[in-house]
Amino acid sequence: MSDPAAAALLRARVSDAACVLFGLVTVVAFGAAMDRGGASARLLALNVGAGLAACALLVWRRRHPAGVLIAMGPLVAVSLLCTGAALVAWFTVAAHRRWPVVAGAGALYLAMLPLHIWRQPWGRLDPAALLPGLVVTVGVAGWGMVLRHRRHRVQTLVERAERAEAEQRDRVRQARRLERARIAREMHDVLAHRMSLLSLHAGALEFRPDAPPEEIGRAAGVIRQSAFQALADLQEIIGLLRADETAESAESPGDRPPVEPARPQPAPADLPALVEECRRAGMPVRLANRLPETAAMPATTGRDIYRIVQEGLTNARRHAPGAEVMVTVGGDEAQGIRVEVISGPGITPAPVPVPPGSGMGLLGLDERVRLAGGRLTHAPTADRGFRLEAWLPWHR
Known part of the structure; x- marks a missing residue:
């Protein structure tokens, strides 16, 4: 596994552990409050069990965030000790799902709170005391939606950057193709001139085998010089094409071989x-x-x-x-x-x-x-x- 993937997996595991720990701390804190309030052992055990079940549901919060939040609805109606786990599930839905899903799951979750107040046998719970909880719940949802928007924005910028890099690579490849076409035209112009000189003098020697030795020597010298120059031009052109192909196959600009500057x-x-x-x-x-x-x-x-x-x-x-x-x-x-x-x-x-x-x-x-x-x-x-x-x- 690559280092970025391993680091991302480690961050996800640490985040999951922190969320479960937050839910357990909430269970312990609210359970201690219920014990001090004189709740019976049976009622305390029921609420603690519901809280632990809610914490256990957090294991699936990444795969099924909305389903986990909906499954916690009945548990929230049974016990206030599920508050921590429910807030984590609520935040996960807001951070990973669109706002209609967030609104639907949140409405079902909030509908369980009046039921929770109605069925409390160990003392009436003042409805006004739920106002801070509602504020916290709405704040958690807003925080999650802001993080989702920011993550979507970053992903959009990354996609744009990758698309711009791909377009730049296409422009570079197009420029190289045009350069190859230009080199091909130059090759025709240069080699055609050299080859015509070779053809002219070779044909003259074939046409006049009885020419004076001075004239034959002069023609042979021109043939040799033209052939040498044509070979040098051809080697230069092939070298440029090979260097360009090697540069195109390189993975990064740092891997590209240096290209010799063209002659004047x-x-x-x-x-x-x-x-x-x-x-x-x-x-x-x-x-x-x-x-x-x-x-x-x-x-x-x-x-x-x-x-x-x-x-x-x-x-x-x-x-x-x-x-x-x-x-x-x-x-x-x-x-x-x-x-x-x-x-x-x-x-x-x-x-x-x-x-x-x-x-x-x-x-x-x-x-x-x-x-x-x-x-x-x-x-x-x-x-x-x-x-x-x-x-x-x-x-x-």
Whole structure:
């Protein structure tokens, strides 16, 4: 048994013992008063027996509080020595039952008091002497009902707190699912770019096996570097997903493993490096970056700009090999940001078939731009090229 359950059971047992002891003390006190008043031995024995029976009924007061109080009614009519046990039963009913039950059981209990006064053979009992008893009885009932209301209030607050914790856990799980979806989109954008470079150079080596050794060595170097970077990106993504799953299965925040901070996200300042990488791969690319250098751009907006350009270059490399590509990025905080990637018609045949998954990049890019509150358009141009244009708000 857990410690809280054991402590609660111990408190219940101590409370029951105290209630029975209070009833016995009442029996002894009133019995001594009757003995001093000259009551006969037979009458004294009858009253003491009724008082002890009432104390014995207190054993079932937690399971059947109203039934115990009703069963004590005839005993109260017989003997005043049942007063202590009856008050305990009365308090239990008020503390554990609704007020209609309390009112009904209390009315039956109070109806026995006039009968008790009427049948006293050892001296008339002044009805006015019962007034303090009635006040005490009503006070005990009020105390019990206040405790019941307080316990109900505490239980309601506990349920609300548990419900709030459950809702918070649901929000955390939802945030993790959204983060996994974001990581999946990033994985597609990054790996698609790396794999397109690998496919391009591997296809070139297959298409031109008689190329000069310098050109073969340069292509092999690009293949090695792209494969190494793709493997590093994939390992980082898998590590993030594993760390997130482990944190979600932890029982408490203290049990969660530390998550390594993510590396810096790409920004418009990284576009020249991206373009230079494509140039080294043999892709003619021009970049016109007209963004203001002094303005502070949100990190998420800068990352979206980079991914749009990266996906546009990847599509051009896949579907229009050898075509010249023009990348234009411009805008400001008031008008938003416009990103444009225009490629001409392919001038060389594709060295390898288009890899699987082609065509899904634009769908993912459209979702990224839509979630950012922007617009994306793409269509062929009149000279059989392709135009990709996106507008993004400066602030989301």
